[in-house]
Amino acid sequence: MMRWLVILAPLSLCLFSCNTSDSKQEAATQAGAEGAERTEAQLIWQDEFEGNGVDTTKWTVVEGNGCPELCGFGNNERQTYTSSPGNLSVEDGKLVITARKDSTYTSAKLVTEGKGDWQYGYIEVRAKLPEGRGTWPAIWMLPTLEGRGMKWPDDGEIDIMEHVGYNQGWVYSTIHTDKYNHLEGTQKSDSIRIEDASEAFHTYAIDWDDKQITWLLDGEDYLTLEKGNDDKSGWPFDAPFHLILNTAVGGDWGGREGIDDRVWPQPFEIDYVRVYNKKPGA
Ligand SMILES: [Ca+2]
Secondary structure, X not given: OOOOOOOOOOOOOOOOOOHHHHHHXXXXXXXXXXXXXXXXXXXXXXXOOOOOOOOOOOOEEEOEOOOOOOHHHHOXXXXXXXXXXXXXXXXXXXXXXXXXXXXXXXXXXXXXXXXXXXXXEEEEEEEEOOOOOOEEEEEEEEXXXXXXXXXOOOXXXXXXXXXXXXXXXEEEEEEEOOOOOHHHOOOEEEEEEXXXXXXXXXXXXXXXXXXXXXXXXXXXXXXXXXXXXXXXXXXXXXXXXXXXXXXXXXXXXOOOOOOOOOOOOEEEEEEEEEEEOOOOOO
16 A cells, blocks of 8 residues: 555554553463463454444544655655545444545545554454545554664555456455565565455455464465565564555556546445454454
8 A cells, every 4th residue: 555656466453552552462472371272362352343433542534645754655645534424424334435536535534553553463343335436545563663764665565455446356465575575676565356345345364473474365365475584674564563454546457447536435344343352263
């Protein structure tokens, strides 16, 4: 989601930061020393979106167009993010991010940084995607860095799910690192076909530990990337990351084949986000 150049392939927690999870993590660590297989997965963070608005104890609503620091969010994206009900709502048990065009393109973006930051775990999001040329919804993660700005891609990016409307039904999963990034055509990525991604809810998940990240669709593995012998230049994922949900409009990738202005408004519906300290049942 943060890519700076056009590419063919796509590009984008509180291990120790959530007070309530510290004791669980310590317990898990201790139990891990005795044998991780005997510990049960624990739900350490979740939002079922059952209220009437965004829970700001869990999410920060991002507003604006990225300027002046990073206008267009580094990808020449066209939207301005707002917190208005027309762009962002919680209704019928779902978070709804609506990208639309009025005088300009507007949309919404939520981040958990400082409120939900995790190192490793099983992160699962049940969602139904917007459709139409020019839409670019994403479920992705960036590092939670204390006291300094992010250096991209060196600090890493995990794209759990990305979809661009001109390529309807293909969902992309990617990591970006210093060693593996699209600037050099070395990013690590895969895609999976979902015929009804914009008609039905599916679960998009990663299972992330100190050795690898596995991506799952509706509980089925389809991509595993391993740390292997990489140092931070290839694997900056031994660190806390936070979750981001948004729909971009246009941009270097999402807008590569233009924007179809007949499609608006377009909802990106999220039924829930659940974060476990490890994969349930594993
Ligand atoms: Ca729900």
